[in-house]
Every structure is written in structure tokens, then in C-alpha cells.
Amino acid sequence: MPSYGFYFAIILVYGAVDAMACLGLNFEFGVAGISNFGFIIFQAMGAYTAAVLSMPNAAHSNGGFQQYVLGWHLPWPLPWIGAAIAGGLLALPFVFLVGKRLRGDFAAVGLLVSAVLLNLLVTNYVPLFNGAAGISLVPAPFQSIWNTQGLGYQFSYGAVATILTIGVYFLVKRLTESPFGRSLRAMRDNDIVADSLGKDLRAQRTSVLILGGMIAGLSGAILVGFITLWAPSAWGYAETIVLFAAIIIGGAGNHKGAVLGAIIVPLGFEEITRYLPPVGNPELVPALEWVAIGLLIVLFLWFRPNGILPERRRILSHDKNDPATLAPPETGDLAREMSAAVPDDLSDDHSDALIKIGNVDRLNFRDLLRLGEPVNDHRVILSTNGLTKTFNGVTVVSDVTISINQGRLTGMIGPNGAGKSTTLAMLAGTLSPSSGQIFYEGRDITSLPSNKRALAGMVRTFQLASEFKKLTVLENLVSAIPHQSGDSFFGALRGKRYWGAEDRANIERAKDVLDGFGLFQYADAYAGGLSGGQRRLVEIMRALLAEPKVLLLDEPMAGVHPNLAHKIGDQLTRLCDSGMTIVMVEHELSLMDAFCDPVIVLAEGRVLAQGTMAELRLKEEVVEAYLVG
């Protein structure tokens, strides 16, 4: 029997290590959307650090048969703590890569290549960690006072590893289920939009990469303390793909799924192949193992892209324990139906016409959106001076100088390619101008990053669908509310007791807005499953909850049923009366006629004219450039 005992102890340690690593990667990839193709180097960093911190000085021990740095001979648990710190520090150089602007897949290959190269360097530079041969005779914790070969020791080791993994599970869960976690998932679904709503992408990604690196580092330390050796062959870049396979199979974004994936893939494969008799050439079994992992990835992404345990849909509209907050009875079925539907099935114009913006007239925008006392002095709140944008030598926007008055609904029209959306994007900071300045409330904000502009009160919407697909409608709305105390790494760490009451109040506020716009029955449906018009409304509501002073709308009525478009227009007018300033890019002249004053006409990147629609119709060049065509 004792041999089984050792076997289970080994399984326990390996399982805990794999599960911990998968939890770290799942937090990065499944929750925050960072495709860290170099994850394994963080585990390796932890393992090496723990090894050289616990080993004696290389020059004075083991007859000097291996070379390594440090050799501080520290007692447990200091090497493990050092390993976690080292894993976190290793994240810092990569922060530039995953920062704000770079495409996710480009950053991913950057990390992949880093993993290849670091492995190469450690393999060839012997003085660091003994090169290709690797480090051996790593002291196991307490080996001087405890027989490390005994069953008691091995089980205790497994127990400690398991307890730490459970701790990591609750840590990542605590962060994921907080307002900060909601922001991370929003960033995962659409980072440019999250940025435009005021989320600091670099700060979010930095904290995620550091925490993920610390978790990976700790898992490496636990592993190396048990197997007492560590070499470059243990952390080839392809090992990261194994962990990705585990998360994809288990269910990205679901922490239980990550643990399940760890048990199925890395642990399962190790243990299955251990007992296979040698067949064919010596490379055959390992090679087939890699083929199987590749096949699992492709097949799962095709047949079950959300994994065995898909990410859970968060129901926020009512509190399970409080029947008073229950949604209207018909809601449940519809919401369930919505979430089950394939996104594109619902996006047709007919369903848009059915949306009733029923209660919205009762909404007190001023209180709900924290607009403050209306000033409506129509002063210039936003202006540009010689704004110009050039792409590849083609000037798209040229010398645009405009002023936007507070409390007005300013329209911006022009033929395709006139530079309307580009101008709007420069106002919001999504694009930076090639030359010229932008002033907001008397301040030059030309170089202010877009997320800071959003926090200062300039919020934009997008021409293309930009909902956070795998957040519910209500989550989409709540995620936009600025200055949430749980919407930071440390705020989230402090737990629900710290941010819970405030979050409930925010949810209630979002529910009121949702109700006003007639979409309450979809509160708990995934936003990605709504019709085109409904998604437009969600986007506008979300922008409103970001508490803008200036709202920049990029074709908010495109693809929306005309009846609904006019209802939206009415509400925008009301918002302006409540003290908001709106700039709207739009194609539809009837909407401009009905709602916008003044209107700016752009053509070929230049301001052609501005004034009321009635004035513009009298100008020959405007009629020629746009109104007739």
C-alpha cells in the first residue's frame, strides 16, 4: 500500500501546482483578456528564484559542480515569498508590450518570442542558473529536521500546496467578482471602448500581469521544492500552450473551469503517459502527446469554445435573498431566451420598432446622471484650433477649427470620408491629431489620454457595435459608472464589505435608467445577444452612466428603426435641456432637421459651413457638396 500513498502525494502536489498556474493564467487570459503566451517563464522565474534562495552559496558547496547566482540559504517560507515577488517583478518589462495601443495578438507573439529567447539565454548562459543541465539538489523545506522521503512529509507538502492553491482560488475570485473584475472583463471584451469610458488599460493590465506573475512564481516555487531540480527543458515555450489548452477546455473566465482543466490536461497527461509501455521510436509517445494537445485546443475551440464549465452569467437585477428586488415576472423567461439566442438572430430592424421608451420621460436625468444644477449659459465648452489628421500621407481632416456650445445638441454632417468620425475620435482622444489643438473648459487637452478625458467628462460612443458582449446589459451599464471604490486592484482586495453597498446603489441607478429606456426585461441578458437597435440604446445608456458633461455620439441612429431614432432624438434634446452638451455625427438629414442646432458641415476633411439647418440650406456650396447628393 505505501507505494499508492506516495503516488497520491505526488498527484496532490502536481495537481495543486498545475491548478495554481491555471488560476493565474485564467485570471490574465479568461478574465482580463491578456493572451500571455509567455506565462511559463513566470513559473520558471519562481522556480529558479526559490531554488537559488534556498540553496547554499555555489562556490562553497556541492564541490562546486553547479553554478548559480545568489545561494542565500534562506529558510522556508522565505524562498517561496521571494519566488512570488520575482514572478511579479518579471511582469514589469512586459507592461510596455501589453500597454494600451498594441493589438492583443501582437502582444501575445511578443510574449511568446520572449519565452523562446529567455529559455535560450538561460540554457546558454551557465553562470546564471547552471545552463542546460539545470539546477539540482535544491533543498526541500525543512529537510534538515524532517525525512523528506517519508509519507508524512510528502502528504504534508501536498496539503500545504493544496491550501495555498485554495487561497489563490479565493483571491482571484474575490477580484473577479468585484467592480474591478467587471472592468477587467469589459477590457477583455473591447479594450478601446473600455478606455473610452475612463478605464486605465495600462494600470489594469499591469496589476493583472503582476498578480498573475506572482501566482505563477509561487507555483514554480512549490514545484521546485518538491522535485528539487529545475532545468530549461522543463519550461519550453510550448508548456504555456499546455496551460492554455487546460483553460480553454476547462472554461476560460471560470475559475472552477481552470482547476478542472488543470486536472484534465497537464495532470492527466503526465499521469496517463507515465504508464504507457514504450512503443515505436522513443519520441513517439511525447510527440503524440503534443499532437493530442494541439487537437484538443482546435476541437474545443470549434465545438465548445466556452469550455466544459463556461463563464457564469452574473444576475444583478435582483438579489436572491431579497424578494422585494425581484424583477417583473415576465422578465425571467425573456432574459433566458435572449441569452440563449445566437447574437445575429435578433439583430433585425423589426424588433427595434417594438422597443418602447416608455418611462423615460419620468426619469430625472439630472439626479440620475449626477448632472448637477443646469447652467445652460451656452458658453464655449469644447473647441479646436487647426485640427489636422494624416494617415499614410493622406490628409483626412484638415485644419478644422470649431467651437461647441454648452447645452446644445450640435450636429456634424458630411458625405462619406468627410472626416466626421475622425474628428470625433480626435475630440475623444481615441486618435491623436497630427497637428492642432483641442480645448475643453478652457484647458488644452490635446495630449490628454482618452481615458482621462472620459473621467473629465467627455464620453464618446462608437459607430460600430461596441457593447461588452459577455457582460450582461446591466453589467455594461454599471461598468461605466466612474469613481467606484471597488474599481481598483486594492479596492477590490478589500472585499465586498468595502464596496458592496455602493455597488448595490450603482446597480439600482443603472436599473432605473434601463427601465426608463424600456429595456429592463433584458437586464440580465448578455449584451451581445441584443438586436442592433437595442445595442445602440445600451451604448447610449452606458455612455450616460459615465456621467458625461460632453457626450460625443458617432452615428447613434445608424441601423436603428426611424421610430426609435426619433425617440432617441427626443431624449437627447431633453438631456441638453438638463445641462448636457452633445455632439452627434449623423447621416440622416431628417434627424439633423429635427434635433440639431447648430450643425457643422464637413467635406473632404474641411469645415464647409456651420449654422442652423435652415441657414445651411440656403448656402449653395453646402447644397452641392452634400444636401443634393
Add this chain to the structure above:
Amino acid sequence: MSVFLSSLGFGLISAAVLAIATVGFTMQFAVTNVLNLAYGSIMINSAFVSYYVNEHGVSAWVALIGGVITGAVASWLLNRFIYTPFQRRNLAPITVVIVSLGIDLIGTFGLQAIVGGGYVSFNQSQGHEYHFLGLILSGLQLIIFGICAVVLVGIHGLLKYTRLGKAMRATSANRNLARNSGVKTQFIISTTWLISGALCGLAGTVFAMNAGVFEATSAQQYIVLLLAAMFLGGPGEPYGAMFGAITIGVATEVSAAYVNPQYKLVVAFVVLLGMLTFRPFGLFGSEKTN
């Protein structure tokens, strides 16, 4: 000086091979927006097909055609039956990259499972040694260089002077606009994958010939060079790829002569990370409208 010149000669051959490979890689990215990380595995599979044809007594230079066809067909199938269906599902772009990593594992280790782990080499002579301008090159190297040069000129002619090439450039600049202007984009994308796949197969085979000995996982780190060369010249830019490949190819081999050759990939790595951090749209490119 002689160290420099001999490494320069070797660097020029490597650069020419890398140029062929990178042009194919970047063309795939240009028309379908896919970073095909399985590219290296198709290269080495093509090389092995050429090798087996060569084993049956066929001249290595004729066997090369087998590798070219393998690369073309395998790449076309990969795009047609794996990447395109995944892209149609409107998943996050990273999903297709992860799929390509999975395909890379299947391709590389599937090959290893079949052929085993041993090194093989083509049955061909190195040819005479030629000296000129201080460079020393073998006949084999000169033929490889010649093939690469002819193919690169051919690609230039294709892109610049044929309807097909113009349609390919239009499709890569803006697929929807190209379609609305009457370009049969599906056909163009298929053709691009065939042509780029042929380049992949050719590059794989001459890479293996140039290396002398090779095995199933020999091309695994080649992706580092491919990515570095592509990003240096700007992703999706065939001419940028040629420039990037020549720079990276020469720089890695020349640096290998002066520092430990094990570190020669470091140059490519530094270039790649630098480009990704500071100019992800290439040395000469500028940001795209979308």
C-alpha cells in the same frame, strides 16, 4: 575581416531564404489578418516531403517541387478548412492565433511521430567553392541564392504588373472595399494562400538544404526570425518583409560570428520587441485608419 566576410556570405544566403519565407508569411497576414504561427511546421513538413522524394533517387532540385506543392496545398487547406471557418464565427482575433499554435503542435509533432527524432540530410553535393569579393560560397549556396532571387523578382512582378497582384494588394488594403469594387476577394484570398504556401514550402526545403542536417522540430524557432523580419518591415507589407528579412538574416549571422552563435536569435528578438513596443506598424509604415 575574413570572419566578417564569411559570416556575411552565410548571412546573405540565410537572408534570402528568410525573405522567401517572410514574404509568404506576411502575405497571409495581409489578406486574412491571421498571424499563422503554424507556418514553421508547414515549412518543415514540406522539407520532409522533398527529402523523401529525394530519397527515391530523384534529384534534390526536382524533389524541391514536391515541397513547394506540399506547402501550397497544406496552406490552402489550412486556410480553407480551419482559419476561414473560425474567422466566420466572429470570435476574438486571438482565438485564431491560438488555433494556429495548436495546428503548429499537430504539424510539428505529428511529423515527428511519423519520421522519428533523428537528423536527416538531402542527398546532394555542396558543389564547387566559389570566391568572389572576398566571400566564399558553395555551389549549393549559390543555387539557393539564385532561386530565392528569381522568386523574389517574380513576386515583385506579380504584385506590380499583373491584375492578380493588384487585386491581392487591393484585398489586403481593404477587403470590403475591394469586394465592392468587383474584386473576387474569396478567389484572391485562396490564390494568395496557394502562392504564399508555395513560398512556405520552397523556403522550408531550401532552409533544410542550407542547414545541411535537419529534423522534425528544426523550424520551431524559425518563427522568431519570421516575426522579427515581418514587424521590421511592417506587418502585411511584402516589400517590407524583403527588407526586414535581409536585415535580420544578415544581422543574425554576422552577430553569430562575433558572439556565441547560440545567441544569434537575440538580435532578432531585440528587434522584434523594439518594433512591437515603439513602431508596431513597421519601420516605414504609419498607423492604419482602422
